[in-house]
Amino acid sequence: MSISRNRQRRKNTPPREAHAADDDLLTASAEHTDQAPDVPDDDHDDNQEQPSKPQHTVRPNRMAAMRELCERLMRHVPPELAEMPRWGTWVRLEKDGKPTKVPCTIGGRPMDHHGFDATLPQVVDAVLGCRQVSVDGISYSAQASDRIVFVDFDHVATRPYDIESVRPSVRDVLRNHFGGTYVEWSQSGHGLHVLCRGLKSDWRCRAEIDEHSRVEVYCDQPAVMTGLLIDGHPSQLANCQDGIDACYNLWFPEPAPRETSVVTVDDAAWRGWDRPLTADDDAAIRSIVGNHHPDVAGLWYGERRGDRSLDDFALACLVIHEIGDRDLGRIERIMRASGLRRPKWDERRTVDGIETTWLRMTIVNAARRVRANAAAAEQRRREREAAEARGGGAVEDDRDVAEADDAGQVNGEVPDADIACDGDRPTELLTSASLDEHAVESAGSESGGGDGGDD
Template sequence: MTGALRSGWPPELRRLRTYLPYQLRPRASGRLGKCPSRWAGRQLYPVNPHAAEHHLSFERALELLDAGCCDGIGLILDERVAVLNRLPLAAIDLDDVVSAGAIGAAAATLVGELASYAELSVSGHGLHVIVAGHVPPGARRGRAENLSVELITTGFLAVTGRRWPGTPTDVASRPGELARLQAALCAASPPPLHPGPPPGDHADLLSALLTQRNAPKVQRLLLDGDVSGYASASEAVYAAARLVAWRTRDPAVIEAVLRASPLFRPRWDRRATADGRSWIAHTIRRALDAGTGAT
């Protein structure tokens, strides 16, 4: 992989000190997750990808990969930090669009419109298009033009350097294209399972949450469905669960409030643990085990 990264990675990103190695680790679902890590004492330790003291230069990260110390490297994205042309970086993640060495018409159209560096994902079945530009608040994932799209504006992006043929070698500024894509995701976002505020006592609970010092976070997550500033949509849901747990320790009530929010996605009901718990039940249990407090 280092050969592709050395030859294919955009020159303007090589100067950044925003890289981390990662280790593949099994998730509760059985799939492998890419865990951002630091190398110390001849082994890898998981770290918060936004802890700048652990960030490495591109060359240092490649040295660790060359030495077999990690499974790959990734780039840290932060929508608060200007990187190119006074704009932050963003990645458009397109899952399962590559088959038999080709991409479908809808994916090809979007990649062509973005006209920026694009690479194969680690799996070889997806594409990442990296651009510079701000993304308005709101949906970060969903369907647009029959494509499953995720806009990664803050978080950890595993990179390969395997540039998709015909795409530019550099990263382009595409704020207008990002805004249009995000608007399409917002328009296509599924409605909450229970539209409107939670009924009865749940509405009172939400009102109580909005009187707290961290009310802006409650508003942003539970009413606006804005996940910007979190490493992933999953982390945003976890943060929302912890916010609700400040007022109630009842998992059923927490789940009802979350399901009534714009954060709701059908995938929450998928089995996530060996004992049969759903993803949302597992997330709420994690939030309760972690205790309450602002996140």
């Protein structure tokens, strides 16, 4: 099927009702309507009353199901999303005894989803041009730099494809915050996919809504697309930062305090720094790179911003924010896997009367700054709660806090929450006006002289 034919169908084909067997996209009928599902003639009974709600259909052959999926996606996916080179396919494979959706090439060969480089029309034409379909569906994979967020609501509808059966809190968020952007049903009809423009409000990805439902928020993960557009939602991407923030405010609890250690440059505190990266290290790196502002990914891969000392300090803060400072050797191990690594990290320095390296001195100063900012943030929180309890002088919300901090900056008082180490917005350290001061501190004040920062 050519791209032009796909687009013509997208414009001219009226939607029909989509019906799918739980967690199996290939059993889905083509589109969304109030009519009963189409079934093969030999299974059809003209005298049988047709159901008013979606029912399981007779499983079509794989090519027919894939053709319906492709037509549905071409008709409903926002054009600006369809033309982005972020599309690929997926297959269902057994992994550790459980079915897993694995990103694949068009030919069905597993691959890293970051390698998706085709537009949706290109994937559709390639899939439909194959004699035998070897994939189970089509995926979209955003990158952090795209500033497109995928919100995945799992098991929020008690009845498949029935918006009235969706959890009230989720329905309220959809109505109040995501009404102007693309929202589709999941494969089973019990979940929802939201695609919108914005940035993650937090580094965390998953949270429980209740004992049966959960929400996941991603900016750098593959999304299994169905094209089952929910009635009333447009085929477009809208900026829904308020909706993303609402998800975090509603369902993501405050993180538990991380275990901490005595921050010291004593060699005994740095055991394991030279070991190979572990699976947990890899997971932490993926979280650092994929779940923050795009500048963070650039920093990890070695895109410096002019001041090398400042970049080293910023990366140390990010790693500490992700894993805590209990295992200093692990912090060093992870940092040495980044693109910022350079010979200067091994130069000798003196901190607290102990000879150490440049990198360890930077990590120690970053850890101390993280702790100081966390303590300051906690103190401000307690002061706000006390003011609210007294019934006056309370700062109403985060916007007021930001305005208060801005006012302090204007009046010559530099707020001390700019290093993104106060537990909620780690990427602010990349643009903080006060970070230069901390980088200089890392480079010189505790090193017995130092070199003044940039080199």
